[in-house]
Amino acid sequence: MIRRKQALAITAVIAALSLTAACGGNDKKADGSDDKGDKGYSGATASLVNASDAKGGELKLWSPQDVDFLDPARAYYGFVWNLQRLYIRQLYAYDSKPGAAGTKLVPDLAAGEPVLSNDGKTYTVKIKDGVKFEDGSPITAKDFKYGIERVFAQDVLSGGPTYLIDLLDQGQKYPGPYKDTDPNKMGLKSVETPDDHTIVFNLASANSDFKYLLAMPSSSPVPAGKDEGASYTNKPVATGPYKVESFASGKGATFVRNENWDQATDTIRKGLPDKVTFTVTTNPDDMDQRLLSGDIDLAVDGTGVQQAAKNKILKDANLKKNADNPYTGYIRYFAFPQTVAPFDNIECRKAVIYAADPKSLQNARGGPTSGDLGANMLPPGIPGSDKKYDPFNLTSGKPQLDKAKAALKACGKPDGFETTIAVRNNRAPEVKSAESLQAALAKIGVKATIDQYDGKLSSSTIGSPENVKKKNYGIIVMGWGADYNSGSGFLQPLVDGSFILPNGNNNYTEVNDPEINGLFKTAAAAATPEAAAPFYGQINQKVMEKALYLPINFDKALIYHNPRLTNVYFNDSMGRIDLAVLGVGK
């Protein structure tokens, strides 16, 4: 079994710290439009809106959330991965096409598909001719290897995903290039560079997800001569159509044209605006107003407008036609830790699931625009998911009190019990969800107390199984989005028993089922993502049958864009408006 504990600890910290920790790379179905038939509303989720090849202008991106890092090895926020499509390229990247085509990986800096040999354990990739860094020097296989080696230097370059370490270290304990004893800093044994145009990856076992990892920004090429370690994040070397002109933490960044980027080598990006500015604001309501008045182009954080602006948009057809309601790839849910009585008993878990009022929970999160009624624990679009699989009939939208009371009786607590709901204090919709569940549970005699803990400390509060038991947290409110477009990227941290951590834990229910754990191994060994998909479907069913989670919704956001923008579409791998092709009209 691959050890991914460190990756998870960091994932949890990032998820806790960031409002927008949508860790990119999730596949979403693009049918966000509703049945009201508003012309243009949610158009960009299904097709490219306002197509144009006109160049020029300044693209003004705003965000209430600062970037974590511009350094490709350290960035983990989903919206930063989107920003990075402007200035860095990888061997493979998600295609810039609407619909399912946007979830497919296409060669970017690679000349073609990888050649697999040695039972799928060896990946050989040829690099495209004529691709250059911003200083004009050619991109070679050694630059890719160096970029990947940087991920291993977690003592200097913390923050990013560490899946590559888990797959490529293979017992070498490689310390990263800064402590590399090799004079050329090429000490990582599992990656070979036979010549400047060829890179070879030797895996310990076949892994159908490996290409997804090569498409993550952390697999970008970095020129060893320009690497400044921890301060590389201030001026990463560009390979895309733009380069970083200036960056100030907490304020923003300016991107200008990279003269050494050649459109002929790039089938994904268009590079239309002359300049892209990224501005950090502390006032999201003010940002919404600027957005609606057309002063700025896009709120790039992708979490959607605040309630005031949302209601303004929904009431005004002129504004609504520039808005979209895409899936974010998140599932909001309640988890039932099995270590806390009476949730060790499946019947008591079922009682809570049946007693919940799904419609009321949806309203607590902001009504139908905030997401579709939850049914299971695999978001739509991830291979293997099935939105219609609804074992607890949650999409009926009504509490099922008879079933809930029967389950309570079967649990041996016919008069109900007392428990505690743990909820982050800095998330109003989560607090409201907890209140809704509290009110619903009161109807079957279950007395739930709401404990609002400091949301910034969630990795040590609910992420610590010991603390969960001590505080008697029978119900935990949370949300989760995948790191990459696969069932393991979403489900494994939540339900694989080997992922239970003493701190920064995400497997809140502490399920450690040999059957589920085994299915993850089987799925990873599958040759292709398509072949792995049915196994993730099975895991989803096993998890639901154990009644470990009460899914609240398949999350959606209301995103408004300036109508002057061209080539607007939501990339289904990110659930975000793709910056790679975006242009600025008049």
Added chain:
Amino acid sequence: MTAPQHDTSAETPAPVSVADVPAKAIEGRSPGRIAWMRLKRDKVALTGGVVVILLILVAVFAPLIVGLLGHDPNEFHEDMIDPDLGTPLGSFGGISSDFLLGVEPTNGRDVFSRIVYGARISLVVAFLAAFVSVVLGSLLGALAGFLGGWVDAVISRVMDLLLAFPQLLFTIALVSVVPNSLWGFEGSGVRMGVLIVVIGFFGWPYIGRIVRGQTISLREREYVEAARSLGAGRGYILIKELLPNLIAPILVYSTLIIPTNILTEAALSFLGAGVKPPTASWGKMLSDAVPIYQDDPMYMVVPGITIFITVLAFNLFGDGLRDALDPKGS
């Protein structure tokens, strides 16, 4: 009134019984009675007093009132809400004969019931915190003023320290570390206890300073000298001679810190350090209203006006009481 009687008494030689005249003409009124008469003349203060009494009655009989005029304060009425916008259906925040003050956005809880139950939280916290402040403040203030010397120096510096302490930040930090159940209390009970202790504790220096100043001016008076020269002990002088003269400022100040406490409790609830959900509280309602005030202003107006009226009533009554108890007043 008394002056003309004196004049007429000079003209009428008729012997009047000594016992009768003073009883009718020169009425011996206790200070309390004088204050009450003055208060009765002050219509503004009386109005404040009536509102205060009404509020107390509302808080005491909350279940009865809600049973007659409202719905359970924690019951959701989502059929009253537009699911897309999260705002109440109907105008003015969903005000109707069924929901007298409208419904809460998102979940449709009865605003009237929550205001009524919220009065309990506000008043209980405000009164008990005032009690803590008054007991601590008058005791320590009187000791500092009466004993002087190093006792005064220590107590005064402690008061300075507390006045300079960032109370709001301290409370928010404290609330986040206080466990869910403590000394047999649970949930909102613990939070209320913490609020009472904290607000009361940080409030005592204000009253302590006033009592100390008053004590210093009183302890040099002739009647205290007299008592002392007759051999009265310190305890006797403090309790029998000084305390009765301190009652008036303590009483006035008590009525004036109650509205301050109501505001502090609302502010703490607004900042998320108040009682736990689903318990209703005015400050929490206000903070819930902020993100949606453009679409549902009524949800902000109702708790806002409630807090405003409550604080104003206590202040008017307290002001009137001070005027009435003022020995130099007319």
